[in-house]
Amino acid sequence: MLSSRRLSSLLLVVGIALLVNPYAPGLHFGDESVHRYEAAAVTYTDSTGLHVVDLETGRDLPLLSVDDDIVCDGPGTQRICQFEFAVHDGKNVSAFGLGGDAHYRFVYIDETLYRPTTVERAEESRMSLDRVTDSDPLRYVAQSGGLSKGARRTISDGSALTYRELPEDNTLVRHDGQYYTLYATGVKHYGSGGSSCFSGGDGFCSAADSKRLTDSLVTLGSWVTGAALVVFAFRQRELA
Structure with missing residues (x-):
């Protein structure tokens, strides 16, 4: 004793x-914000293209913008990706103004990843899209280390509420050998004048x-x- x-x-x-x-x-x-993030599993194959699955329900999700380094992969890209679509269709498109290199790694069109390159034709730089044939192309885009605690919890639980914005928002990450994309689905701001909430109406x-x-x-x-x-x-x- x-x-x-x-x-x-x-x-x-x-x-x-x-x-x-x-x-x-x-x-x-006091004054602060609460954020809700969700995680989805991401895979890519030559036959099926990008595939996004909700971690909580296991259901297929409509194609999301999985990472800023992959363009033309999300909804509403027909207009902002007119240049890339024109290159893909084989039109005579100049690369003038791109600074010699695209500011992204891949272009996703017709369920296929392409790598943008610049070629010289008739003394002028022109953009070309080369089909990606790597067995694991997502490794070139994904963040593979240094994940925040909030990101790891979101992946583990499928979703998470945080008081800070996650640096991995709209970023493809690799965790335990799998690929995930994290995206914000709600935010509520608190202040002296009251609060304001933006979400999909899921009880957030x-x-x-x-x-x-x-x-x-x-x-x-x-x-x-x-x-x-x-x-x-x-x-x-x-x-x-």
């Missing part, structure tokens, strides 16, 4: 640990409120319990 002195020392250590607990989520009563707005309240209560509970244990420990020492 622990002596009174040892018990008070143990309570003091536990109390201090609760007061400085690095895992406490913090107080969230109320979930954001619950997260702030729960995290704040957990933090307060840790601090109050820690302070109480420290005070009790010192009183025990005085009585010993």
